[in-house]
Amino acid sequence: MNTFTSTRTLPAEPSAIFATIKDPSRLAKWWGPNDFSNRFEVFEFKLGGKWIFDMVGSDGTVYPNESVFEKIEADSLVVIRHVCQAYFTLTITLEPSAEGTLIHWEQVFADTSVANAVRHIVEPANEQNLDRLTAEVSQSA
Secondary structure (H helix, E strand, O other): OOEEEEEEEEOOOHHHHHHHHHOHHHHHHHOOOOOOEEEEEEEOOOOOOEEEEEEEOOOOOEEEEEEEEEEEEOOOEEEEEEOOOOOEEEEEEEEEEOOEEEEEEEEEEOOHHHHHHHHHHHHHHHHHHHHHHHHHHHHHO
């Protein structure tokens, strides 16, 4: 299996959550697992736009990342293709719900063997990412 899916309801409108994705200063605060920080070099939030950044672990290890925004629909959808190792596509879907917004977070790896090798990292990291997003949205509410 090369797909990892998380779903969560946040007590905020889709537009408020989308705002935390399109604003690089806000995105840098919550992107990635716990104890990671981000340094964005390029952030072109548009169709075909590049996103080049480093994730920095708590031990100082730098993880270079490069992605392309493949699809953007205001307040409802962002598709990001990670174009360096490990290759994957992340689809973030925002659906209005009675409680706020239902977020679908689907990460599809190009190579099943890579997905299996990183499963123990990706599954908790994606949940931590959503925890951090929840905190960022709550702070701005």
